[in-house]
Amino acid sequence: MSLAPETFDELREIAARYPQARSGLLPMLHLVQSVEGRVTPEGIQACADVLGLTPAEVSGVATFYTMYKRHPVGKHHVGVCTNTLCAVMGGDEIFACLREKLEVGNDETTADGSITLEHIECNAACDYAPVVMVNWEFFDNQTPESALQLVEDLREGREVVASRGARITSWREAERVLAGFEDGLVDEGPASGEASQAGLRLAKDNDWKAPEA
Amino acid sequence: MTDTLTPVLTANWADERAWTLSAYAATGGYEALDIALGMAPEDVQTAVKDSGLRGRGGAGFPTGVKWGFLPPADPENPKPRYLVVNADESEPGTCKDIPLMMASPHTLVEGVIISSYAIRAERAFIYVRGEVLHVIRRLQAAVREAYEAGHLGTNIHGSGYDLELVVHAGAGAYICGEETALLDSLEGRRGQPRLRPPFPAVAGLYASPTVINNAESIASVPAIVKNGASWFAGMGTEKSAGVGIFSLSGHVKKPGQYEAPLGITLRKLIELAGGVREGHELKFWTPGGSSTPLFTQEHLDVPLDFEGVAAAGSMLGTRALQIFDDSVCVVRAVLRWTEFYKHESCGKCTPCREGTWWLVQVLERLEKGDGKPEDLDLLLDQCDNILGRSFCALGDGATSPITSSIKYFRDEYLAHLEQGGCPFDPAASTAWAESK
Ligand SMILES: Cc1cc2nc3c(=O)[nH]c(=O)nc-3n(C[C@H](O)[C@H](O)[C@H](O)COP(=O)(O)O)c2cc1C
Ligand code: SF4
């Protein structure tokens, strides 16, 4: 099935943000994922049509980036950081627990379609290790117990709120934001977490400051 | 005399709704923009040059000098100029730009406007890695608010200067942090590095003159314009001026972001972070991310500035201080980083594409205790064939953890062979392990 006309309009809208339309391709593929649940052949064709490229050219780009998925993604995407620092701090154990609990391998989706589990690379939150991402929202300082609870809550459809971020929506809704369409959740969550403020708090307590200009 | 910690970029991170325009403006936000717009663009460039600011994305190239490489405007053949912010932050251990953009996106947006004005760019882009949803929300909202307030768009603050700014989300590829790969990615292609020259300053985005800078570099510009070049240059060391965010992670009591003058030592930073985990000792650490050669206890007093770290055999990089205590197996750590480089190798050049694959093979068997002592020399030989022979610095970086760990911990590699496996208990290094 070809994509809906509204989606074509939005794809064109993305391309129009740039001096050269092709620059829109990455966000356009994010939009395809939000509409289709993955990068489908129809989505590739749509991007190709809008940009005047061949499907092969679009496909060549889509396959380069790990966030683009060829198989259907679950309602939620759960990423466990297993790059060295998080791995050592317990990310490996968390990933093993979740795999067993969800009965899936890496980059696979649970039978009920609720969760796709993936081990991910350093997500720039090492000071909160071990880190788990749900639909690319931060869940800091995880343990096997907290991560198991997290996936259970997600499967049961309970409200889940990120450590530094908003209440969890779905992977598809997240992909729409990555395509450049705001979702109104920007004001949820804190400005920063405790570790981000570690030096700042110390400086305040000791009255340390940069010199006056 | 500068104090131990000097919050500048981090100063407002704990403020109520710090990410909003009103909170940012309440602490003097966008005042620097007015100052800059009252100056000639060249004078803003000179101020940044005189401040001694060096790139915060890893290589430490002087920012003002880089801006000066843009070719003079050619009235015969006017080409647009672009500013591209590198907010891809994916080097393992690096975690400063992301909290900055989450807490205070307007600091970066103001930096973008001033820097674009200084280089006379009419369009700018923030290329942010895709895997940080809430940070992207905050950037999008900050840009929208800045347009609404007239800080972006046409005739900014009545100055006659126009600027368009787009927030662009990546899609998961470490290599897109490499500046020329980033430009290809921003053009809607696979993110593979370009041959240099031509450098981006001459032929960058859409083959037009382009400045590409790290997010922290650009975010430093408003404070420099507001407080003056000599204020910034007065902090840090002679050749590594100013303050920078030091990111401590791993086995310290209080991991987190510590903003300090360049030249501070890890000894001091660990003390500020409450020390290494109870009952353990520092074993090894990265000064600037996983691509910078490992340091050990003997490097605790190395001044963390560009010169000091280089003289001690590593690189300041992104000040990504990952701290590993004596519970951690260095072979396991290095294997995991090497798997990362193999996964992230873009495949363009043979030494890196094939080499990282082979490195993983050899390290895997060493870690399992199946290897031979000669494998260590084989690894060093393979590294020798990658370092300096790769098309970009990803390949070079892949060799850093290996060569440095063999230099400092050869015996630990051999212990895996003697014991037929890893002598460490991975449970002992976790965040929830009981202290000894
Ligand atoms: C593999 C690789 C990844 C990189 N990743 C980043 C990154 O995520 N952010 C960044 O600012 N620079 C990164 N760099 C460095 C950039 O190529 C470039 O030097 C930097 O953006 C220049 O900005 P600066 O002068 O302000 O530091 C990376 C380099 C390489 C080789
Ligand atoms: S060194 Fe690696 S990442 Fe860089 S161009 Fe070669 S294959 Fe690509």
Ligand code: FES
């Ligand atoms: S290693 Fe996990 S966030 Fe950096």
